[in-house]
Amino acid sequence: xxxxxxxxxxxxxxxxxxxxxxxxxxxLCQVIRVxxxxxxxxxxxxxxxxxxxxxxxxxxxxxxxxxSQLEKLHTVAEVTPGQASGVQVQTA
Amino acid sequence: xxxxxxxxxxxxxxxxxxxFGYPGGCIMPLYDALVDDVGVEHVLCRHExxxxxxxxxxxxxxxxxxxxxxxxxxxATNLITGVANAHRxxxxxxxxxxxxxxxxxxxxxxxxxDVLGMTLGIVKHSYLIDDANTLPAIMAEAMALARxxxxxxxxxxxxxxLLLAEVADAPFPAPExxxxxxxxxxxALAMLRAARKPLLYSGGGVSLANAEDQFRVFAESxxxxxxxxxxxxxxxxxHNPWNxxxxxxxxxxxxxxxxDECDLLLVIGAxxxxxxxGRLDGFAPNxxxxxxxxxxxxxxxxxxxxxxxRGDLNDILTAxxxxxxxxxxxxxEWQTQCRNWxxxxxxxxxxxxxxxxxxxxxxxxxxxxxxAPDDTVIACDVGQHQMWVAQHYQFDHPRxxxxxxxxxxxxxxxxxAIGAQFADRQSTVINVTGDGSFMMxxxxxxxxxxxxxxxxxxxxDNQCLGMVRQQQELFYNNRESQISLDxxxxxxxxxxxxxxxxxxxxRTDQIRRGIETILAFNGPMLLHVAISREENVWPIVxxxxxxxxxxxxxxxxxPASKEHIA
Numbered sequence: 001x002x003x004x005x006x007x008x009x010x011x012x013x014x015x016x017x018x019x020x021x022x023x024x025x026x027x028l029c030q031v032i033r034v035x036x037x038x039x040x041x042x043x044x045x046x047x048x049x050x051x052x053x054x055x056x057x058x059x060x061x062x063x064x065x066x067x068s069q070l071e072k073l074h075t076v077a078e079v080t081p082g083q084a085s086g087v088q089v090q091t092a
Numbered sequence: 093x094x095x096x097x098x099x100x101x102x103x104x105x106x107x108x109x110x111x112f113g114y115p116g117g118c119i120m121p122l123y124d125a126l127v128d129d130v131g132v133e134h135v136l137c138r139h140e141x142x143x144x145x146x147x148x149x150x151x152x153x154x155x156x157x158x159x160x161x162x163x164x165x166x167x168a169t170n171l172i173t174g175v176a177n178a179h180r181x182x183x184x185x186x187x188x189x190x191x192x193x194x195x196x197x198x199x200x201x202x203x204x205x206d207v208l209g210m211t212l213g214i215v216k217h218s219y220l221i222d223d224a225n226t227l228p229a230i231m232a233e234a235m236a237l238a239r240x241x242x243x244x245x246x247x248x249x250x251x252x253x254l255l256l257a258e259v260a261d262a263p264f265p266a267p268e269x270x271x272x273x274x275x276x277x278x279x280a281l282a283m284l285r286a287a288r289k290p291l292l293y294s295g296g297g298v299s300l301a302n303a304e305d306q307f308r309v310f311a312e313s314x315x316x317x318x319x320x321x322x323x324x325x326x327x328x329x330x331h332n333p334w335n336x337x338x339x340x341x342x343x344x345x346x347x348x349x350x351x352d353e354c355d356l357l358l359v360i361g362a363x364x365x366x367x368x369x370g371r372l373d374g375f376a377p378n379x380x381x382x383x384x385x386x387x388x389x390x391x392x393x394x395x396x397x398x399x400x401x402r403g404d405l406n407d408i409l410t411a412x413x414x415x416x417x418x419x420x421x422x423x424x425e426w427q428t429q430c431r432n433w434x435x436x437x438x439x440x441x442x443x444x445x446x447x448x449x450x451x452x453x454x455x456x457x458x459x460x461x462x463x464a465p466d467d468t469v470i471a472c473d474v475g476q477h478q479m480w481v482a483q484h485y486q487f488d489h490p491r492x493x494x495x496x497x498x499x500x501x502x503x504x505x506x507x508x509a510i511g512a513q514f515a516d517r518q519s520t521v522i523n524v525t526g527d528g529s530f531m532m533x534x535x536x537x538x539x540x541x542x543x544x545x546x547x548x549x550x551x552x553d554n555q556c557l558g559m560v561r562q563q564q565e566l567f568y569n570n571r572e573s574q575i576s577l578d579x580x581x582x583x584x585x586x587x588x589x590x591x592x593x594x595x596x597x598x599r600t601d602q603i604r605r606g607i608e609t610i611l612a613f614n615g616p617m618l619l620h621v622a623i624s625r626e627e628n629v630w631p632i633v634x635x636x637x638x639x640x641x642x643x644x645x646x647x648x649x650x651p652a653s654k655e656h657i658a
Contacts, residue, residue, distance in 0.1 A: 027212050069389050073217075074237060
């Protein structure tokens with residue numbers, strides 16, 4: 001049995017376009033994790049040589065910090081932020 | 093031409109003359125191609141970690157691209173520490189590993205590991221080649237990427253069958269240089285002129301941008317009091333009267349005081365690392381900040397900048413210098429204040445006048461600094477000796493000081509010194525190491541002997557892991573845990589086993605002769621220096637504390653106050 005707590009954590013949406021290369025999604029997900037965010041939703045769509053990824057992310061750090069780190073990835077063409085909102089997140 | 097031959101041809105096109113590597117099953121086609129290629133010097137180290145760290149040292153000392161090569165599986169995994177080291181310090185590096193043949197990927201084949209997956213977090217970028225015809229474009233892109241913007245390691249993993257496959261040779265044009273204009277410079281100058289206590293804060297980004305000369309001109313002409321990070325040591329030059337030295341956890345009281353009191357911090361090529369800033373909310377509390385860096389992701393990462401300028405440091409420093417030359421800053425009162433602090437609170441270490449006294453680390457390094465030629469390259473390892481070098485050796489150029497700043501890799505120094513010696517076979521290269529670090533890559537003594545490199549090794553031996561012992565003493569109630577190395581091998585006998593002559597010294601009156609002897613010797617030589625086990629690096633800021641709360645030798649933590657640190 002695990003204890004559960006409910007904390008309010010900011011939620012963000014980011015839309016990301018990147019090249020369709022080996023490990024593209026792993027690379028993206030790793031940066032998101034290492035920089036302190038969790039993926040709540042992720043939709044991936046192939047578009048020719050690119051993939052478009054729509055992300056809903058949760059984290060307490062500034063989203064601009066993650067955006068600039070994602071933009072550093074060589075195969076990321078564009079990162080567009082959406083609107084921030086507060087959500088109740090259930091953690092185990 | 094097959095894939096392996098193309099890789100060598102790409103080296104020639106990009107003036108890569110020296111690579112560090114270790115052969116094995118899946119990279120054998122590249123080693124076969126090397127047999128017929130006399131234009132690339134391949135340095136065979138004795139461990140893949142040695143290869144990566146030597147390539148790193150080569151790049152740091154020369155400003156060129158470091159290249160290392162290994163086979164799949166354990167060859168690749170052994171490279172990882174060295175590549176992570178380069179990544180954390182933004183060193184331009186190309187890594188090439190063989191992979192199991194394309195058809196065997198994902199079958200748990202012999203010496204198969206998911207190199208691409210396991211290295212994602214320690215590279216600037218990486219590739220797994222799946223079509224031999226993409227190799228020319230990827231080689232060109234990888235070499236440009238490793239050196240551009242904020243440099244870093246780029247890893248190419250190539251299956252063995254594609255090393256053997258025919259490749260259409262098509263040279264790729266170099267990318268167009270980025271053109272930048274910096275309208276923010278006007279505002280930067282206005283902020284500098286409005287400040288009463290402006291301070292120059294520089295880091296490793298200066299040499300990464302090959303902007304050492306332009307930085308020196310700016311530092312001298314602006315007459316700004318200057319502090320440096322560990323990787324920025326040497327930026328202002330040792331004769332700059334406004335150089336306050338290193339700030340941070342083991343920085344000088346003067347440098348930390350100046351940061352604490354300044355009203356404008358001009359940060360150039362630095363990322364505000366926690367070892368430099370201490371607790372962030374106590375860092376430069378009265379200062380506005382101008383942050384100039386090649387990497388946009390460093391701007392506002394840890395502390396918001398009042399003004400940020402991203403771009404090539406050479407261009408930006410030239411423009412700032414030109415503007416200040418015509419109308420110097422009026423900061424004489426602040427300059428005098430900083431100089432007084434430096435006189436009173438710079439790094440102090442008295443030479444011991446007692447000839448039979450045991451050798452102390454700081455006194456030894458100060459002697460070394462006085463005796464070694466001005467252009468000597470010092471490759472440090474990690475620990476107390478590393479901090480004594482940073483504090484007490486007078487560096488005149490950042491490329492003379494090779495140190496593992498971000499990752500803090502014990503075992504870095506010896507292979508890095510090998511790399512630096514290959515970068516310039518005529519230069520004086522000294523690996524200053526500790527007894528713990530030395531044993532981490534001691535197998536590379538064989539590489540020194542094989543290539544008859546004239547580099548010098550100084551092992552400062554306190555029979556323990558001194559930096560860990562120091563923190564256990566100060567912050568863990570003096571509860572020593574797993575730090576004793578009092579069963580070290582005889583380092584003199586060990587060096588001699590590799591046919592490297594060696595000397596042992598333990599008294600103050602032996603320091604000068606010991607240093608002069610190894611420097612005069614025509615070939616590699618090791619100096620084993622016994623120092624006190626109980627000596628600490630002072631001052632120190634407790635990890636997580638503010639730089640304002642530096643601890644001096646006279647303010648040791650009471651053994652009764654049991655404190656634990658993260």
